[in-house]
Amino acid sequence: GAVVSQHPSWVICKSGTSVKIECRSLDFQATTMFWYRQFPKQSLMLMATSNEGSKATYEQGVEKDKFLINHASLTLSTLTVTSAHPEDSSFYICSAMIQGLGEKLFFGSGTQLSVL
Amino acid sequence: DQQVKQNSPSLSVQEGRISILNCDYTNSMFDYFLWYKKYPAEGPTFLISISSIKDKNEDGRFTVFLNKSAKHLSLHIVPSQPGDSAVYFCAASANSWGKLQFGAGTQVVVTP
Numbered sequence: 001g002a003v004v005s006q007h008p009s010w011v012i013c014k015s016g017t018s019v020k021i022e023c024r025s026l027d028f029q030a031t032t033m034f035w036y037r038q039f040p041k042q043s044l045m046l047m048a049t050s051n052e053g054s055k056a057t058y059e060q061g062v063e064k065d066k067f068l069i070n071h072a073s074l075t076l077s078t079l080t081v082t083s084a085h086p087e088d089s090s091f092y093i094c095s096a097m098i099q100g101l102g103e104k105l106f107f108g109s110g111t112q113l114s115v116l
Numbered sequence: 117d118q119q120v121k122q123n124s125p126s127l128s129v130q131e132g133r134i135s136i137l138n139c140d141y142t143n144s145m146f147d148y149f150l151w152y153k154k155y156p157a158e159g160p161t162f163l164i165s166i167s168s169i170k171d172k173n174e175d176g177r178f179t180v181f182l183n184k185s186a187k188h189l190s191l192h193i194v195p196s197q198p199g200d201s202a203v204y205f206c207a208a209s210a211n212s213w214g215k216l217q218f219g220a221g222t223q224v225v226v227t228p
Contacts, residue, residue: 049214
């Protein structure tokens with residue numbers, strides 16, 4: 001099956017620093033990728049839709065200047081958490097969509113971010 | 117506002133028995149529903165889906181039932197196997213299948 005690689009799997013950073021998370025489609029081209037966030041015991045919440053070559057579309061309540069998304073190629077989308085604060089500590093996960101494969105999304109393994 | 121709800125955070129079932137996972141939704145615009153399975157340290161993987169034009173979809177040991185009037189769907193796993201132990205997420209979409217609303221997940225533990 002299609003593989004989506006997400007890196008790093010976990011990261012600890014100091015408050016005020018920025019963290020970049022990468023999401024790669026390894027064996028297919030993904031024109032659209034999605035970024036989610038999950039707090040403990042809560043749902044996966046869609047943060048933004050990343051489209052190759054264009055600006056990301058952010059969900060209501062998600063600060064686009066804080067969560068920078070770049071989808072510069074058909075196989076790579078990055079999420080940068082800028083000036084991270086402890087409340088940004090969460091599980092972040094990406095997914096990629098294959099055109100023409102119906103409803104199947106392929107997910108990365110997620111990144112656990114802890115901001116001290 | 118959580119539009120997809122899985123009210124049971126956990127479920128324990130004996131091997132060979134049926135596992136029934138429930139999911140409720142509030143948005144009547146949802147027209148496609150999916151179940152994903154997630155093992156620790158891995159991303160969710162697609163399991164089974166159902167369109168709103170159907171009320172049942174079956175794939176091997178997995179069957180999903182949809183009750184539109186009740187805004188309720190369920191996933192039946194029969195017979196349950198130890199390898200089914202995982203977190204199961206219910207998800208729904210409205211007109212754009214890639215943009216999903218997820219439930220909080222149900223941890224299933226299948227005991228020998």
